Amino acid sequence: MLRLMKLVLAVIQDADAAALMRALSDQQFEATKLASTGGFLREGNTTLMIGVDDGRLAALQALIGQTCRSRTRLVPARGLTSENEGGVAQEPVEVPVGGAVIFVLGVEDFVKV
Amino acid sequence: MLRLMKLVLAVIQDADAAALMRALSDQQFEATKLASTGGFLREGNTTLMIGVDDGRLAALQALIGQTCRSRTRLVPARGLTSENEGGVAQEPVEVPVGGAVIFVLGVEDFVKV
Amino acid sequence: MLRLMKLVLAVIQDADAAALMRALSDQQFEATKLASTGGFLREGNTTLMIGVDDGRLAALQALIGQTCRSRTRLVPARGLTSENEGGVAQEPVEVPVGGAVIFVLGVEDFVKV
Numbered sequence: 268m269l270r271l272m273k274l275v276l277a278v279i280q281d282a283d284a285a286a287l288m289r290a291l292s293d294q295q296f297e298a299t300k301l302a303s304t305g306g307f308l309r310e311g312n313t314t315l316m317i318g319v320d321d322g323r324l325a326a327l328q329a330l331i332g333q334t335c336r337s338r339t340r341l342v343p344a345r346g347l348t349s350e351n352e353g354g355v356a357q358e359p360v361e362v363p364v365g366g367a368v369i370f371v372l373g374v375e376d377f378v379k380v
Numbered sequence: 381m382l383r384l385m386k387l388v389l390a391v392i393q394d395a396d397a398a399a400l401m402r403a404l405s406d407q408q409f410e411a412t413k414l415a416s417t418g419g420f421l422r423e424g425n426t427t428l429m430i431g432v433d434d435g436r437l438a439a440l441q442a443l444i445g446q447t448c449r450s451r452t453r454l455v456p457a458r459g460l461t462s463e464n465e466g467g468v469a470q471e472p473v474e475v476p477v478g479g480a481v482i483f484v485l486g487v488e489d490f491v492k493v
Numbered sequence: 494m495l496r497l498m499k500l501v502l503a504v505i506q507d508a509d510a511a512a513l514m515r516a517l518s519d520q521q522f523e524a525t526k527l528a529s530t531g532g533f534l535r536e537g538n539t540t541l542m543i544g545v546d547d548g549r550l551a552a553l554q555a556l557i558g559q560t561c562r563s564r565t566r567l568v569p570a571r572g573l574t575s576e577n578e579g580g581v582a583q584e585p586v587e588v589p590v591g592g593a594v595i596f597v598l599g600v601e602d603f604v605k606v
């Protein structure tokens with residue numbers, strides 16, 4: 268059986284993985300999660316492998332983009348500079364979270380057995 | 381060196397992984413096993429990455445299909461329904477096992493160093 | 494956003510992974526490390542997934558080739574033959590280390606969100 272398919276490899280943050288797996292499942296996308304680390308994004312990422320029919324590719328990319336959008340989170344600033352070591356109360360700082368790197372590959376054949 | 385190759389990504393059940401790795405090795409297919417979970421098939425899957433010369437692709441697909449064919453297994457039924465809680469002996473039930481999802485990707489270049 | 498990109502999947506030995514990740518980072522290549530085992534090369538391999546602009550593909554392949562080149566290492570010979578069991582001092586033997594298997598895949602679309 269040959270279908271017009273794409274294979275999407277999406278590298279996302281671990282923190283977004285559970286929400287994205289749930290969102291994919293809700294919309295009948297089938298994803299396999301590969302253990303991965305480092306490089307793209309910050310430490311602690313997850314690579315998803317998702318087979319998708321051509322006609323649903325845009326919807327899949329939009330879903331990943333919405334669920335894993337780049338955003339910031341406030342975290343305590345301790346440890347970021349050495350000038351603040353004397354026990355002074357510190358302002359929280361914004362750190363970037365989320366984001367995704369999405370590769371779309373052509374699939375020459377796809378079979379389920 | 382450029383050869384006419386395909387990259388096969390096969391998602392299979394953990395339970396079939398050892399037998400398939402052995403069968404692949406017996407027939408001189410080189411496979412790399414990626415740790416993976418969830419999504420395709422039931423929980424507990426394995427993703428194999430197999431480089432294959434074009435002329436052996438059909439043989440590889442047949443080998444995966446034979447080794448990982450969808451089948452059923454009888455397992456004790458306990459826990460499946462709440463009506464059977466009172467210690468009544470239960471009939472075993474058939475559950476699906478095996479199966480594989482196979483993506484074939486074109487390879488633009490392949491090198492061993 | 495569509496760019497002319499390739500996705501490089503490189504299977505290397507665990508022993509070369511840290512040096513290669515550092516070399517890639519030094520030259521602004523972005524790599525994701527997938528946990529992998531068996532098959533290609535000897536036990537204990539690592540699969541890197543590296544997105545690369547077309548114009549830098551040759552440089553990337555050269556970098557992997559240099560960092561992971563096939564070479565030999567001297568190791569104690571014990572256990573290799575049964576004739577040497579009586580406590581006789583053994584000559585060290587050369588074993589192959591390093592090496593890489595590199596697949597280059599076309600990328601139909603690449604997006605960072």
Ligand code: NI
Nearest residue numbers: 268269376377
């Ligand atoms: Ni087909």
Ligand code: NI
Nearest residue numbers: 381382489490
């Ligand atoms: Ni070549």
Ligand code: NI
Nearest residue numbers: 494495602603
């Ligand atoms: Ni695009």
